[in-house]
Amino acid sequence: MSALATPGYGRAFAFFREAAGPEWDAYTRHAFVEQLGDGTLPRASFLHYMRQDYVFLFNFARAWALAAAKSDTLEEMRHAASTVAGLAEGEMALHVEVCAREGIDKDALFATKETQENLAYTRYVLESGYSGDLLDLLAALAPCVLGYGEIGLRLAAEGRETPYAEWIATYAGEPYQAICREVGALIDGAIERRLGADFTAVPRSRRLAERFTTATRLEVGFWDMGLRGS
Numbered sequence: 001m002s003a004l005a006t007p008g009y010g011r012a013f014a015f016f017r018e019a020a021g022p023e024w025d026a027y028t029r030h031a032f033v034e035q036l037g038d039g040t041l042p043r044a045s046f047l048h049y050m051r052q053d054y055v056f057l058f059n060f061a062r063a064w065a066l067a068a069a070k071s072d073t074l075e076e077m078r079h080a081a082s083t084v085a086g087l088a089e090g091e092m093a094l095h096v097e098v099c100a101r102e103g104i105d106k107d108a109l110f111a112t113k114e115t116q117e118n119l120a121y122t123r124y125v126l127e128s129g130y131s132g133d134l135l136d137l138l139a140a141l142a143p144c145v146l147g148y149g150e151i152g153l154r155l156a157a158e159g160r161e162t163p164y165a166e167w168i169a170t171y172a173g174e175p176y177q178a179i180c181r182e183v184g185a186l187i188d189g190a191i192e193r194r195l196g197a198d199f200t201a202v203p204r205s206r207r208l209a210e211r212f213t214t215a216t217r218l219e220v221g222f223w224d225m226g227l228r229g230s
């Protein structure tokens with residue numbers, strides 16, 4: 001696998017990604033992603049996805065807030081808290097802007113009725129945190145953050161003509177790539193602190209990898225939902 005196809009987001013990510021096997025490609029090379037890249041994705045599908053994603057991000061910010069509550073060190077807590085702030089001020093603002101251009105205002109966005117795929121995914125992530133510890137929660141959060149980093153890098157490198165260049169640039173850009181490296185380092189630190197440097201040899205790592213794979217499958221469902229349109 002080339003360095004480009006496997007970005008350097010840390011040891012735990014490399015382990016989980018490998019353990020996810022074909023599910024990882026089903027997510028990162030989904031038809032929705034390919035159509036974003038080659039520009040054939042219907043606008044209605046994209047907007048349906050963006051509306052659902054806005055609500056998704058709100059719940060995702062909740063999950064990072066839960067990660068702050070589940071932190072054992074100040075460093076973990078600071079990271080989780082700053083991600084909540086970043087989501088509330090940054091990425092959700094991007095969704096508001098894109099949708100506003102299409103005549104969908106903020107209130108309409110916030111009132112978007114969640115699809116089952118959206119509900120299933122965010123509640124799975126939150127439940128991982130409610131019933132588990134910080135590692136369970138981070139394993140469920142990781143595919144989402146890091147998968148988009150990988151997708152963005154690949155689509156930007158392919159450099160095809162597409163009306164979705166702004167979306168691609170957001171995730172391929174250095175600010176988002178820096179977030180991915182930081183989240184990767186957070187996960188490495190959290191896992192090594194709790195399971196030791198040789199964490200891949202500890203049975204718990206398998207269960208965390210299963211959680212990562214389940215969240216990856218839920219990402220596939222989210223893309224399927226997007227393609228289906230409203």
Ligand SMILES: Cc1ncc(C[n+]2csc(CCO)c2C)c(N)n1
Pocket residue numbers: 053056057060083087091143144145148179219222
């Ligand atoms: C379904 C879905 N999965 C992943 C992301 C990507 N993502 C989730 S949170 C975040 C900011 C950093 O935590 C980013 C980029 C998304 N938007 N929607």
